[in-house]
Amino acid sequence: MKALRLSTEPKRSSIHAATPIKKMHRVWQLYVLIALPLLYIIVFKYIPMYGAQIAFKDFVVSKGIWGSEWVGLKHFDRFVHSYEFGKVMKNTLLLNFYNLIAGFPFPLMLALSLNYVRHRWFKKSVQMVTYAPHFISTVVMVGMMFELLDPRNGLINNILQAFGFDAINFMGNPDYFKSIYVWSGVWQSAGFNCIIFLAALSSIDPSLHEAAVVDGASQRQRVWHIDLPGILPVAIILLILNMGNMLDVGYEKVLLMQNPLNLRTSEVIDTYVYKVGLVSQAMNYSYSAAIGLFKSVIGFLLIITVNQIARKTNQASLW
Structure with missing residues (x-):
């Protein structure tokens, strides 16, 4: 019996070793679907990390990365000691916080209403x-x-003039810039972003609502205690992920809305990098890379911090 048991053990281990491959073969269509997104992340997110080292060099194109x-x-x-550092950091953080506070609740409220x-x-x-x-492009918007x-x-x-008010140069007044940027973004993205919350609401057990109705709970109470x-x-x-982008406004819309x-x-970090690091005659690629790496590190630290806070308060977290 011992000899028979020993002879069967290698077969069992080989079967178990082949199990993951068989599982992958059964659902190969799913791996095909994920192949393109995975390839995109590798090509456009991970491979460029090799070039991040030029942030620590005086990069010269003719010398290459290793020769610089x-x-x-x-x-x-x-960058930290530049004259524009305080202004661009302040504008970037204020714009992102404003966008987060104003834009985050609207998809949630729209999903609850629908x-x-x-x-x-x-x-x-x-x-x-x-x-x-x-689906409106940034330029058209x-x-x-x-x-x-x-x-x-x-x-x-x-309309303002019809009610007796003077015309206002909204795009030329710096005090209106942040509000125009944020609320136009809320109008453009709230409907699409609420899809995630609608999907989450559809996963709530209907029996909870049925029991609440039987107990005489109002619609407001059901929203507050169930939804x-x-x-x-x-x-x-979503909040944790948004915190990771606190320094990443995206320069397209800001640049198009900018004027003297x-x-x-x-003026935010992204437009400052575009103008100083790429548009200027100096073409300082290393300076641009350093600012981009600075943004990434700060975003990474923010994600870790907010995720730890969520874990400490027994809430959902990324890890």
Whole structure:
């Protein structure tokens, strides 16, 4: 019996070793689907990390990455002690915090509202109207804003003048820049972002609502005690991910909305890098790379910090 048992053990181990491959073969379609996104991440996210070392060098194209002189933290020190550092950091953080505070609750409230709509045609119509702006390109979006807010022929100023008010140069006033940027973004993205919360609401057990109705709970009480706790883990995960992008505004929309009049509040890190590191005659690639790496490190530290806070409070976390 012992000999028979010993002879069967290698066969069992070989079967167990082949099990993962067999499992992958059964669902090979799923691996094909994930292959392209994975390839995109490797090519455009991980391979470029090799070039991040030019942030610590005085990069010269003719010498290449390895041939360029190593200067350590020179470019980081230059950015931190630059005249524009305080302004661009302040504008970037204020714009991101404003965007987070104003934009994060709207998809949540829209999802909760749509979840209780009983008329199917009305619900579908609202979804279509709120989702549609997401597919407008940034260039078209900014062009629409310039047309609507034009001080001479814009619709908004025509309405103000009809009520006896003076026309306002919205795009030329630095005090209005952040509000225009944030609320136009809320209008454009709230409908599409609420899809995640609608999916989370659909996963809540209907028996909880049935039991609450039997107990005489109002709709407001059901939202507060069933729906919000049900989607809270998803909301916290999204909040953690958004915190990682606190220094990453994205320069396209900001750059298109910028002009010499609102530059005081519209100059952010991304537009500063674009102008100083790439557009200027110096073409300082190392300086641009250093600022980009600086942003990434700060974002990584923010994600770790917020994730640890979520874990300490027994909430959902990324890890």
